[in-house]
Amino acid sequence: MITFSKRQLKIPKFARDVYLVTGGNSEFRRAFPEKRTEELCIDALQESARYIGMTAAELKKYIHTCYYGHFADHFGDQLLGEAVIHDRLGLDPLGTIGVKTGGATGGSTIWEAAKAVASGYSDCTLAMGWERMDEVPTDEGNHLISCAADKDWETPLGHIYTGYYAVMAQKYWQVYGREEESFRRTLAEISVKNHGYAYHNPFGHAGFKITVEDVLKSPVVAYPLRALDCCLMSVGASCVILADKETAYQMCKNPLLVYSTAGSHTLRPACRRDMDIPLLPNETGETYKNLDREFPGGERYPGFTGFLAARMAAYYAYNWARIKDPSEDLDVVELHDAFTISDVQTYEDIGIRPYGKGRDYVESGDCYHTNPKTGKPGRLPANLSGGLIGCMHAVGATGIMQVVDVMYQVHGRHAEIHGDPERWKRYGKQKPKDWEDLQVKGAKRGLAISHAGVGSHVTCTILMQPDARLDK
């Protein structure tokens, strides 16, 4: 589809408001030889119960239907893994369904769970996601991931998903990055930032302090991307509990309003066709009048330099939640930093910066908790969890972990959860002596982007304190 009807561009709306009551994570690691997946899911559910002062048994009594995000059945050689988890959580005979949309599985699971509440079918839903990627050797894992590409037109070409993705990075690198050394260093800064934030996050498994030089010296994976530009491969689980207003206030004192939208684009990047750029509320036709002159080679939209699915998810979400400018109206974001370069692409897709100008979000210092240039709070801090590069990428859980971390921020409880010495101890880690409080002061609105592979599915979830809503 390269032109849209008015009906297709309808701004979405829930039939009734949906609230986020609570959420929780398991620990994330590269492998858990000593734990079954169900143990990780139960850890996440127990975390979410404790967060609102309930027992898991008390929390379960509110749940009416369940939505499970688990992407890669073939990694675990277990079809209907969702039914296994549902049983082990003791939630039979409630209605349940599995959701899988690649890397966006977590966000899509929330999208489904939210719509069930909005429609009135359920007053309280569970959205739980997990992934188990430690049960095959890495090269077989690469093959299994490459099965998410087109099995006839792409997978036989190397059985390596990185190759299908990295051609887009190359195009962006050459057209918008102009192959500049300064841009290469900007990409490295994203990795330094996200590993650095994960250092303060007890849930994550790759928190460490590195420098731009460390990133630039790490092995090349697919030029210009190096090992430290890439996300982690993790095992773990996350969940959230959603409810209608009345139920939400029975369960906790301060539930958060939820807006959740989705977009999609071709599974094969090859099938992307040239089209007009759909505009966000902070853009006009003038914004892109000179784009192809300023960046020769960027004539096609989205070509291989943008993600239409992300743009559409943001279009629906911003117009619905009345976000005019994400940098003005949001306080914190969690983006799908699968690779440093795709993180920059996403800044543009969701309007934090116009197309071609994404690097400025990093170079200005706006994306930091504390702007390193000014020493003042960053304008719109990104990925304070450490993101996929520093914290985790356990595919089905990722989009949910992001929303949980935004929830901590918007509730003002980020330091309480991330700084709890008992949690660090429980995960066999030492809380760093130089641990930093990454709470964004006064955060009222946050956003999470959940993104699949080459951009086939993207969701946008916005959380708000109810008194900060903009649509009423």
Add this chain to the structure above:
Amino acid sequence: MSDYTIKVVEGKYKLSGDFHTIEPNKPILDTAGKLCGITNPRNMVYTHSYGGEAPFFAGITKGRLIATRCDNKDCKDSYESVFLPFRIHCPDCLERTTEVDITDIANKSARVYTFMVCERSGAFNTLEKPIRFVNIEFEGVTTILMSYLLGKQEPKIGMKVRPIFRTKSPTYTITDLAFVPAETAEKDLPAGFTFSK
């Protein structure tokens, strides 16, 4: 190795031989000898229909590049659009498309839109590493085909290239199609590959 044959007879798959092999499970122990888990070996063969795309995959084994075109005059977005990857139905009007041979257009106009040199591969890979992924634009074609570059030159955006075909001992997969720099001589083509026929 599985030893099997398969044919389509009167609209049904006719299978004979072994499509999987059985290997025993092995326990996974920790250093103290405590049982942690079990291996589950799986060696099996899938059968898969190319369906309406079969003409494309047959075409590349014969040195021809077959695309499709929407010929529905009522299709507002895609009338006369040419698709490669081959689409059986127009993505907009969903009418059946028409097969068009674009080999000559490809020979004259193929250019690299973007590329990636990849040192790694997944299990079951049959291509030589590093793999030089290239995405190819053709004149008059709406989409951008993914393939791989062979030959000695490194890929560049905008580079003129030509399709080559594994017409000798084809694999009947997308790997039977590759590209080489446009100036490559026939004698320099990789073993098993030819220019269009």
